[in-house]
Amino acid sequence: MPLTSEPLRQLGFLTIGLFDGNDPGPGHESTLEIIRLGEQLGFDSAWVRHRHLQYGISSPVAVLAAASQRTSRIELGTAVIPLGWENPLRLAEDLATVDILSGGRLNPGLSVGPPRRLDQVQDALYPGTADAEDFGYDRMQRLLDCVRGEPVTGFSGVEGFEVFSDRVQPHSPGLGRRMWYGGASSRSARWAGEHGMNFLTSSVVKAESQEAGTAQEAGAAPDFAAIQQSLIRTFRAHHPDGERARVSQGLVVIPVDSASAEQRAKYRAFADKRMPRTTTPQGPGQLLFAPDLVGTSAQIAEQLYAHAAFREIDEVAFALPFTFEHEDYVQILTDIATRLGPALGWRPGG
Known part of the structure; x- marks a missing residue:
C-alpha cells in the first residue's frame, strides 16, 4: 500500500464506558480495566466520553482519577466534556488535581454550546438562571484562564490562620498546553487555533464547507475526509505553532484479524446499521458522519492512507463502538496495538 502520510506517532483509543443502571459498578470497573489493558498493550493515550443522564460515564474526571492510580505511563483524556454543564473555576480545580495525581498525564478535551436537551434539564441544572448563562467561547476562555494560572480574584494572602491564593489551586504548569478543543466546524477550528489549544476531530463534522455545498448541489454525498x-x-493556519500544532483524529475502526466468526458478523451488522447516516448531512446542524472502518488491519490501513484528513495528522484516538462486550474491546484493542498500529508506522513508546 502507498505510504502517503507520516508514520503514526501517537496511538490512542476512546471508550464511552457503558454500565447497567441497576448495577453500575461492573461497567465502571470494565472501563478501568480497558484503560489498564491499553497501557499494557503500549497505547499512548486512553480517552473517555462524557454522558449526562445516560448509562455512560457522567464524571470522566473522577474515572480518570481512578485510572491514574492503576496506570503509570498512558496519557488520560476526555473526549469531550461539554462545558455547558460545568462551572469553569470548579472544573479547573478538578482537572489540575487529577493532572497532579497522574504525574502530568491528563489531556482534557472540551467543547462549548448549550447543554443537550437544555429545555428539559435547565430547571435542575440552572434553576432560574439558564437564560443568563453564556454557553459560548467566553466560557471556554474562563476555563483556560483558570487552568493557565490567571488570577481569579483580587485577594491573596493570609487571613487569620488561613492562606489564600488569587489563582486556582493546585496549579499544574503543563496542563495549559494539554487542553484540547473537540470541534466539528470551521469556526471552532479557528477559535481553538487562535487560543493555542490542541484540536480533536472525530467521526462527525458539519457539512458547511464549499466542497460540501458543491457536492450537495450535484446530488452527491459530501466528502467527509x-x-x-x-x-x-x-486550525493550524490560526495556531501559533502552525503545522506543528497538535491534531488528533477519532474515527471508529474495528479490526477483525483475531475476531471470531460471531464477532465479525456482529461488527459488520453494527457498521451496516450506522451506514445510512454517512450518506447525507443529518438534522438542523447538518452533521456528517464518517463510515465505520471494519476489516483486517491491512484493509483498514489502506483506507486510512487514502483518507485526506488522516494524511494531515500523526496521532489518533480511535473510537471503540458503543455497545460491545468487554471481550470484544479486548480483541479490538489487541488487534489495533499489535497489527493496525504497526501497519500505520506506529511503534510503542514512539
Missing part, C-alpha cells in the same frame, strides 16, 4: 482536512488546515 475533505471537510475534515479543511478543519485541520483551518
